[in-house]
Amino acid sequence: MRVTDGMSEVSESSAGSPERSLAASARRAQIVEAAIETLAECGHGQTTFARIRQRAGISSTRLISYHFGTKGELMDAVLEEVGLRAHQAISQRVAGESSASGALTARIEAQVEWVAHNSSAVRAMSEICRNERDAEGVLRYGVEVTARANVEGLEPILRAGQESGEFRQFDTGLMALTLKSAIDAAIVRMARPPRLTLAQCVHELTTLAHLATRKES
Amino acid sequence: MRVTDGMSEVSESSAGSPERSLAASARRAQIVEAAIETLAECGHGQTTFARIRQRAGISSTRLISYHFGTKGELMDAVLEEVGLRAHQAISQRVAGESSASGALTARIEAQVEWVAHNSSAVRAMSEICRNERDAEGVLRYGVEVTARANVEGLEPILRAGQESGEFRQFDTGLMALTLKSAIDAAIVRMARPPRLTLAQCVHELTTLAHLATRKES
Amino acid sequence: MRVTDGMSEVSESSAGSPERSLAASARRAQIVEAAIETLAECGHGQTTFARIRQRAGISSTRLISYHFGTKGELMDAVLEEVGLRAHQAISQRVAGESSASGALTARIEAQVEWVAHNSSAVRAMSEICRNERDAEGVLRYGVEVTARANVEGLEPILRAGQESGEFRQFDTGLMALTLKSAIDAAIVRMARPPRLTLAQCVHELTTLAHLATRKES
Amino acid sequence: MRVTDGMSEVSESSAGSPERSLAASARRAQIVEAAIETLAECGHGQTTFARIRQRAGISSTRLISYHFGTKGELMDAVLEEVGLRAHQAISQRVAGESSASGALTARIEAQVEWVAHNSSAVRAMSEICRNERDAEGVLRYGVEVTARANVEGLEPILRAGQESGEFRQFDTGLMALTLKSAIDAAIVRMARPPRLTLAQCVHELTTLAHLATRKES
DNA sequence: CATGAATGAGCGTTCATTCAT
DNA sequence: CATGAATGAACGCTCATTCAT
Numbered sequence A, B, C, D: 001m002r003v004t005d006g007m008s009e010v011s012e013s014s015a016g017s018p019e020r021s022l023a024a025s026a027r028r029a030q031i032v033e034a035a036i037e038t039l040a041e042c043g044h045g046q047t048t049f050a051r052i053r054q055r056a057g058i059s060s061t062r063l064i065s066y067h068f069g070t071k072g073e074l075m076d077a078v079l080e081e082v083g084l085r086a087h088q089a090i091s092q093r094v095a096g097e098s099s100a101s102g103a104l105t106a107r108i109e110a111q112v113e114w115v116a117h118n119s120s121a122v123r124a125m126s127e128i129c130r131n132e133r134d135a136e137g138v139l140r141y142g143v144e145v146t147a148r149a150n151v152e153g154l155e156p157i158l159r160a161g162q163e164s165g166e167f168r169q170f171d172t173g174l175m176a177l178t179l180k181s182a183i184d185a186a187i188v189r190m191a192r193p194p195r196l197t198l199a200q201c202v203h204e205l206t207t208l209a210h211l212a213t214r215k216e217s
Numbered sequence E: 001c002a003t004g005a006a007t008g009a010g011c012g013t014t015c016a017t018t019c020a021t
Numbered sequence F: 001c002a003t004g005a006a007t008g009a010a011c012g013c014t015c016a017t018t019c020a021t
Helices: A023-040 A049-056 A062-068 A071-094 A100-117 A118-131 A144-166 A173-189 A196-212 B022-042 B049-056 B062-068 B071-094 B100-117 B119-133 B143-164 B172-190 B198-213 C022-042 C049-056 C061-067 C073-094 C098-116 C119-131 C143-163 C170-192 C198-213 D022-042 D049-057 D062-068 D071-094 D100-119 D118-133 D143-164 D174-191 D198-213
Strands: none
Touching: A023 A049, A023 A062, A023 A118, A023 B172, A023 C061, A023 D143, A062 B172, A062 C198, A071 A100, A071 A118, A071 A144, A100 A118, A100 A144, A100 A196, A118 A173, A173 A196, A173 B198, A173 C073, A196 B172, A196 B198, A196 C198, B022 B049, B022 B119, B022 C073, B022 D071, B049 B062, B049 D174, B062 B071, B062 B119, B071 B100, B071 B143, B071 C119, B071 D100, B100 B119, B100 B143, B100 B172, B100 B198, B119 B172, B119 D062, B143 B172, B143 B198, B143 D049, B172 B198, C022 C049, C022 C073, C022 C119, C049 C061, C061 C073, C061 D022, C073 C098, C073 C119, C073 C143, C073 D100, C098 C119, C098 C170, C119 C170, C170 C198, C170 D174, C170 D198, C198 D174, C198 D198, D022 D071, D022 D118, D049 D062, D062 D071, D071 D100, D071 D118, D100 D143, D100 D174, D100 D198, D118 D174, D143 D174
16 A cells, blocks of 8 residues: 555654544644744745654654655644644633624734734745645635634624625625725734834725724724 | 847847838747746646646747747746736726725725736746745845736725725735735635626625725714 | 765775675775776776766766765775785785895885786876866875875885895985886876887886995995 | 968958958957966966956957967967067077076076066966866876977976086986976975065075086086 | 858757656 | 665756748
């Protein structure tokens, strides 16, 4: 039986069991972390096994293919890890809000702050989603996947606000995308003079969202 | 020690003469066009001389380096060409407007329509700006360059509107980036069900821009 | 941005351990030997990975860069190997001599004989030293390196002879270079008619050295 | 009839006539000079048409192949030019001497001085002779050619000295080669501390030659 | 006399991956 | 769990040369 067909060599050892040995999990985490940093710093095109190996401080690239099988699966693991981190950090902060307007503000705050403090993870995710392709050359993750962690949380709020009458009528899909883009734009803006603080950015964005969504008086 | 200095073998000519032979210009245009299509379809990472050669229907990749020197200079040429096209198509449409609000609407209309009808050029530009790096690994074109053709035109309008009292106070840099992002988001949105027409998208965006910028009554 | 730093993919290992696996050492020796022969026969300019691969009888040029990293490092390895061989063969033959004159004669004998019987190694070293350049175009090994293995051994003898009063006053650096050159010239001379035997060459050279260095009576 | 088969395109125009137009001769001289400088500075391996073109300040490498046909023929022309210069500068200085000893001294003086003052030409010649190969990979100019301009003048003097009884018996071929090598070594020596003046070098060499060749008293 | 346009072959290097233990 | 050795394919780029005017 062939051992490697796109599957990690370790995953098949305990067939069926979702658990992984402690050492293996640690190794995987170490490699994923190195991959995130490399993606953020060098970009997808320069993110090679050799560079990841170097940053992770491991002896051979063989260790990477040993634990993840192929490069694509490593990218999957990175995406999963980043998505998990974002979800854990953001979702709970929106929970307490009762009004759609409040929820929207809370969500934007949470999101922009997380993005600002986890730029490497965000860049890594972005690099993968926009560049990772399969053998035929088609993007493996559409904008869909990119949107999921962040936009997915935004659109339900917008829909709820329209249904409750808090918000005016607009295309919720486009508005969600716009707000998500605005959040990313804020990170770009913060890097440029004249300097804006994180709090100022948050305020600008929540104001913008409020004005763009509220029902005309 | 390098002798070509990364310059096209055909370019130099003693004086600063902008002249280029007819045949050479045609070849360059042909290659640039093939490069744009390849970038849009295959992404920066898969945009190789071999693929460009194939799409351009020329005999050898040598023809590319003959006319452009290095890959980096070809990318420069692509960026220049796309920038020129966008400028020519967009700038004049904003000229006639007297009010900031009218100019903003006109600019958004012009921009979203151009982007919608020139998606290959836009994708090509995006791929280059986000992925092209120099030998040391740093991005050759910052977000600055990306922003120039589009954002540069947006921000002056916003500033003028604030000065004339038409617009409320907000950070013009962030607002320009947000509107630019929203335009790109509209393209993404149009590709997803439920379907939105171009006109509907334009309306959504101009409405959003109006609400976000107008002075509170 | 480069990750391999021009290092062999197999070399690193955390500590400064001189150990290399048996198989790897054998492969390296095989490749170095093929490189020496190629350099001697085809010259530095025609010494390509493809030719070395062919002569070594290995499957791919990739094996060379796998074991040596870059071409420059392969050249380094060749130089090191040839230097080692020469040192081992020559140095001990001079050890027993008490007088400077005797040492000089012994050294010349040993050197000319080694050079005559290891012409490939000598040519390889010569090709590298005179042609190998770095990226900026400067010679990587000055005449210094070339001289080291052979001249370095010559000059101390000359200095000792002057100090002991055996030799007349002359510039030891120039004399050492001259004798080294004369040894190389002997190899050239042997290839031309009328034929000279190795022993005759040695005699001619030792006589010349004796006459040129001895104190005037 | 094909115009180019290893022959310069201009040479065939005035078939049979050894004269060349003034402009063509000037161009050829300009290119040869640039080739000499490039060979001396960058070495044979890096002496490309592109670099020569640049240094000569001409518009296209096509001009080189136009005037010289192939690279090999350009190298021939360089060799011819350098040989001519050396011959013109050296030969007359030996003319007036009556004794072999005097002629030898005069020749060494003339040769070392010319070499010292024309290092680029010497390096160029050396680069060509040691590296230029034909399509099959064999050196196009043996040591023979290198030796011609310089050694050729040395050996007759040595032979004459032996016949007249001035010099002792030794192999004139090896001695000539040795003295030629010693002259080149002097140039190397002069570049190294402790500094030696040209006059000192000449004195060291003529003394050495005298001691090595004179009849034992 | 000079130039423009084109070209195939070859270069060293980098890549992810696979076959062995 | 980890490593060593090997590999074919592809990359951008440089080379001298040739077919046209």
